[in-house]
Amino acid sequence: MSEPTTRGLDPNWVAEQLTSGGTRPTATFDGFIGTGQIGRNGRYRLDWGDAEGPSTVVVKLPAADAGVRQIGFDQGLYPKECTFYRALVDLVDVRTPQPLAVEIDTDALDFALVLEDMAGSEAGDQFTEATDAELALAIEQAAALHGPLWGADHPALAHLATSDPDRGSTRDLLSMFLPPCLDRLGGRLHDHTVPVLERFVDLADTWVDRPVETAGLLHSDFRPDNFLFGRTPEAPPLAVVDWQTVTLGASVTDVAYLLGAAIDPGRRRDIEHDLLATYRNHLAAYDVDYPADRCWDEYAMGSLHGVVVGILATIMATETERGNDLFALMLNRHAQHALDVEALERVAALG
Numbered sequence: 001m002s003e004p005t006t007r008g009l010d011p012n013w014v015a016e017q018l019t020s021g022g023t024r025p026t027a028t029f030d031g032f033i034g035t036g037q038i039g040r041n042g043r044y045r046l047d048w049g050d051a052e053g054p055s056t057v058v059v060k061l062p063a064a065d066a067g068v069r070q071i072g073f074d075q076g077l078y079p080k081e082c083t084f085y086r087a088l089v090d091l092v093d094v095r096t097p098q099p100l101a102v103e104i105d106t107d108a109l110d111f112a113l114v115l116e117d118m119a120g121s122e123a124g125d126q127f128t129e130a131t132d133a134e135l136a137l138a139i140e141q142a143a144a145l146h147g148p149l150w151g152a153d154h155p156a157l158a159h160l161a162t163s164d165p166d167r168g169s170t171r172d173l174l175s176m177f178l179p180p181c182l183d184r185l186g187g188r189l190h191d192h193t194v195p196v197l198e199r200f201v202d203l204a205d206t207w208v209d210r211p212v213e214t215a216g217l218l219h220s221d222f223r224p225d226n227f228l229f230g231r232t233p234e235a236p237p238l239a240v241v242d243w244q245t246v247t248l249g250a251s252v253t254d255v256a257y258l259l260g261a262a263i264d265p266g267r268r269r270d271i272e273h274d275l276l277a278t279y280r281n282h283l284a285a286y287d288v289d290y291p292a293d294r295c296w297d298e299y300a301m302g303s304l305h306g307v308v309v310g311i312l313a314t315i316m317a318t319e320t321e322r323g324n325d326l327f328a329l330m331l332n333r334h335a336q337h338a339l340d341v342e343a344l345e346r347v348a349a350l351g
Contacts, residue, residue: 039062130263138224160247226242261330
């Protein structure tokens with residue numbers, strides 16, 4: 001079966017989006033790049049003739065798999081990324097590829113993002129232990145995302161605050177996804193992991209409905225696979241990509257998610273307090289006063305976010321061997337993080 005029509009695979013459509021001052025480039029598809037689980041990224045080469053313009057762009061597309069594509073729209077993943085690039089990217093300071101065109105057609109289950117090509121950068125790898133320098137860059141970018149809209153009542157955020165009452169509870173969703181998740185990951189999960197996942201499912205609705213003193217912006221998948229590290233002098237040191245899960249919540253959850261899975265648990269225990277202090281210092285540049293005790297409490301609760309992502313992504317993403325290894329790594333580390341900070345006990349106390 002051929003994949004549904006995707007405008008982002010049409011070189012003429014791409015060229016039309018980039019036409020400027022009457023000058024239209026010739027666009028040539030150069031192939032797919034990256035290891036996306038939910039979407040795909042294709043690179044186009046551009047010939048402007050005697051005019052000036054970027055030599056390449058990246059076009060982000062929905063998944064080729066019809067089932068994954070449907071899930072991407074049903075769960076609001078593709079619409080959220082388009083909302084970020086249409087309405088939010090200019091309101092925050094985080095470095096991300098700049099959007100050149102944004103198109104979405106929910107009826108046709110299609111979208112296309114034409115983005116700046118950061119060819120001088122290299123994607124991070126979840127399986128490679130993040131260095132101290134890389135973590136420092138990531139913490140700085142987290143604050144650059146969170147600080148500008150901290151506690152803000154901006155109209156653009158309304159798109160993220162709405163929920164679909166027909167989707168049911170998080171507990172029901174996780175209860176449905178957990179058994180096939182465990183079947184798929186099998187022996188990859190550690191002995192301590194499965195009991196954490198099973199107990200958390202019962203507490204999931206309490207966790208989702210927990211009070212958050214200052215709701216802010218969240219990337220929600222803030223980890224090395226979604227970072228581009230600069231490898232040339234012209235490239236930014238770190239750019240953040242993949243905004244399909246952007247939402248509202250306790251912003252420090254992004255930091256908990258990053259540290260929970262990007263580094264070995266033993267190393268995390270040694271450095272997490274120092275990195276949280278660095279995060280708070282960066283936020284202070286945006287006149288954000290985030291008390292250390294509240295930061296720690298919300299960070300501890302945020303450790304469970306990775307459990308949610310790991311369970312759902314295992315089933316929602318196109319299955320690959322790398323994907324299964326990745327989700328098992330994440331669930332093992334996030335479960336250990338939750339145990340270390342007594343997150344389940346914190347949630348149970350709310351009930």
